[in-house]
Amino acid sequence: MALYILKRLLAIVPTLLGVAVLIFLLLRVVPGDVVEARYMGQGGQFQSQELMQIERAKLGLDKPLWQQFTAWMWGIVRLDFGLSMWTGSPITDEIKLRFALSLQLAIMASTIATCLAIPLGILAAIKQDSWVDYAVRVFSISGLAMPSFWLGILMILVMLIFFKWLPPMVFTPLWVNPWDNLAQLIWPALAVGYRYCAVGTRMMRSAMLEVLREDYIRTARAKGLWLKLIVSRHALKNAILPVLTVISLEFAFLLGGLVVTEQVFNLNGLGMLFVESISRRDYTLTQALVLLVATTFLIVNFVVDIAYAWIDPRIRYR
Amino acid sequence: MSATPQTVEESGSAAEPRGGWMDAVGSFVRQRPLGAIGAAIILLMMVVAASADLLAPYDPLATDYGAMLRSPGGHHWLGTDAFGRDVLSRMIYGSRTALMVGLGASFLGATFGSIIGVASAYFGGRVDLFVQRVMDVFFAFPVIILALAVVSILGTGVGNVILAIATPMVPRCARVVRSSALSVREMPYVDAARAAGFGHRRIILRHMLPNVMAPILIMATAFLGEAILLEASLSFLGLGVNEPTAAWGLMLRGAAVEFAESAPWMAFFPGLAISLAVFGFNLFGDSLRDALDPRLRTQ
Numbered sequence: 001m002a003l004y005i006l007k008r009l010l011a012i013v014p015t016l017l018g019v020a021v022l023i024f025l026l027l028r029v030v031p032g033d034v035v036e037a038r039y040m041g042q043g044g045q046f047q048s049q050e051l052m053q054i055e056r057a058k059l060g061l062d063k064p065l066w067q068q069f070t071a072w073m074w075g076i077v078r079l080d081f082g083l084s085m086w087t088g089s090p091i092t093d094e095i096k097l098r099f100a101l102s103l104q105l106a107i108m109a110s111t112i113a114t115c116l117a118i119p120l121g122i123l124a125a126i127k128q129d130s131w132v133d134y135a136v137r138v139f140s141i142s143g144l145a146m147p148s149f150w151l152g153i154l155m156i157l158v159m160l161i162f163f164k165w166l167p168p169m170v171f172t173p174l175w176v177n178p179w180d181n182l183a184q185l186i187w188p189a190l191a192v193g194y195r196y197c198a199v200g201t202r203m204m205r206s207a208m209l210e211v212l213r214e215d216y217i218r219t220a221r222a223k224g225l226w227l228k229l230i231v232s233r234h235a236l237k238n239a240i241l242p243v244l245t246v247i248s249l250e251f252a253f254l255l256g257g258l259v260v261t262e263q264v265f266n267l268n269g270l271g272m273l274f275v276e277s278i279s280r281r282d283y284t285l286t287q288a289l290v291l292l293v294a295t296t297f298l299i300v301n302f303v304v305d306i307a308y309a310w311i312d313p314r315i316r317y318r
Numbered sequence: 319m320s321a322t323p324q325t326v327e328e329s330g331s332a333a334e335p336r337g338g339w340m341d342a343v344g345s346f347v348r349q350r351p352l353g354a355i356g357a358a359i360i361l362l363m364m365v366v367a368a369s370a371d372l373l374a375p376y377d378p379l380a381t382d383y384g385a386m387l388r389s390p391g392g393h394h395w396l397g398t399d400a401f402g403r404d405v406l407s408r409m410i411y412g413s414r415t416a417l418m419v420g421l422g423a424s425f426l427g428a429t430f431g432s433i434i435g436v437a438s439a440y441f442g443g444r445v446d447l448f449v450q451r452v453m454d455v456f457f458a459f460p461v462i463i464l465a466l467a468v469v470s471i472l473g474t475g476v477g478n479v480i481l482a483i484a485t486p487m488v489p490r491c492a493r494v495v496r497s498s499a500l501s502v503r504e505m506p507y508v509d510a511a512r513a514a515g516f517g518h519r520r521i522i523l524r525h526m527l528p529n530v531m532a533p534i535l536i537m538a539t540a541f542l543g544e545a546i547l548l549e550a551s552l553s554f555l556g557l558g559v560n561e562p563t564a565a566w567g568l569m570l571r572g573a574a575v576e577f578a579e580s581a582p583w584m585a586f587f588p589g590l591a592i593s594l595a596v597f598g599f600n601l602f603g604d605s606l607r608d609a610l611d612p613r614l615r616t617q
Contacts, residue, residue: 022456145593145595263555297458
């Protein structure tokens with residue numbers, strides 16, 4: 001088991017390296033760089049080439065690519081992510097508060113999704129092809145269909161038109177004022193949570209249906225056990241694994257992938273930072289963000305794999 | 319496994335000589351009512367897109383500064399936007415953009431993904447291992463971030479958005495197709511083709527690919543709705559289709575949010591169109607999966 005964990009953990013390293021190479025090269029293929037992006041805002045055409053070259057040299061952009069890459073990698077090994085090319089302040093400072101916001105939002109959204117998805121999915125599976133099943137399926141499939149940013153706009157509209165109230169537009173950390181914080185974040189969490197709940201519900205339903213067809217469930221039924229007991233004791237344990245996988249992997253993506261919803265609710269999270277940094281050609285910040293999201297995803301993936309092997313003894317460690 | 323006899327029985331009844339395609343449609347509607355609703359929505363969308371020139375009451379690009387932010391009713395059924403453009407007309411033309419991007423992206427993504435997946439399974443060994451590691455790298459990116467990165471390289475516009483949306487779909491399709499292709503590789507007819515001296519390309523494209531068509535079709539239809547959603551998201555961010563092209567995501571952008579209180583129709587109707595389209599494709603895709611994949615079939 002220990003060997004298996006170590007092997008899986010080591011396998012993360014080459015993937016992360018691949019992510020780093022990919023984003024490093026992708027960014028350099030994007031036309032323009034941070035110096036041009038900055039002077040563009042100040043009528044860049046009139047800046048002399050020499051001045052721009054000096055600026056580039058300051059940021060190390062004049063060095064060969066492999067030197068830039070190794071410098072970046074060497075920094076990461078020492079947990080030094082460098083400075084943002086746009087603002088000049090340390091990247092850890094740039095990311096800190098936004099990370100807190102994104103993390104809280106991701107936790108809230110996945111909590112909402114999990115709490116709804118599991119009971120709804122079970123219900124739909126037990127009452128398969130009844131009106132309950134159809135209602136749950138329509139509910140979940142609409143969740144997949146509605147863009148969460150549109151749902152967000154609708155929420156704001158309803159609050160504005162019917163309640164003459166808007167959630168606070170400036171972020172207050174949970175530890176400063178929990179009430180303001182929740183009043184702001186609950187709406188995007190609901191808008192996004194609905195979508196992930198839909199994904200989870202569908203997964204729960206199909207996993208449950210599959211398990212309910214297994215021989216041991218038939219045996220349990222044949223010996224006259226209650227349906228409730230069969231579902232909670234026998235079926236749930238086996239059906240819940242894929243659902244947890246989906247929800248936890250979505251969680252990792254919620255962290256960085258809420259680009260659009262953040263825009264609607266005017267939230268200054270990681271997604272917004274990503275769009276900003278890529279449009280400013282802020283290489284160092286964009287790279288750090290992508291690496292952060294990818295690392296989170298890979299670690300969650302790893303934890304899920306280990307949990308799988310731990311929960312389900314049928315899975316062998318290789 | 320218990321579903322296998324049922325499959326035979328059903329395909330038997332479908333092959334009865336007196337049944338034309340009308341009967342086939344009828345039985346599809348009866349057996350999969352949700353799928354039929356989805357198909358109807360898709361059909362409606364296609365008809366609207368094809369006959370946009372006839373259906374749209376106004377030119378979708380024509381601005382009318384005398385009729386800005388008109389509420390629904392009167393000459394403009396669904397109102398006008400901040401430039402006085404007719405919302406209904408823009409929605410009708412927007413269905414073209416959505417279909418074009420959706421079909422284009424999922425076709426491209428599924429084609430490249432399945433070829434990579436089958437080739438990876440066919441060659442096996444080191445090639446397979448390498449391809450899988452590369453796919454792992456792509457998997458670690460959130461879909462929208464990968465699409466955004468591609469758009470910032472290629473620039474905005476319909477063609478580039480199609481490429482940007484297809485990119486994150488390639489690895490996902492490749493992974494699913496690969497796992498199906500792994501079992502196909504062991505089939506005697508692949509051995510036979512190899513023994514007959516056919517080249518790799520011919521075996522992959524002519525012998526293996528047709529036999530993993532079911533998962534490819536399932537993936538492609540599942541992508542359709544997602545691609546439309548992604549296009550709307552990118553356009554909403556201003557990084558998708560360019561103004562003044564009529565696109566649903568674009569209609570939700572900017573003024574629609576600014577004037578949300580005084581002109582809520584601008585934000586409401588395009589979003590409804592997106593949801594309806596994705597809803598239709600998802601319903602249809604689900605039924606298709608149930609029909610093609612007997613393992614997941616409902617009893």
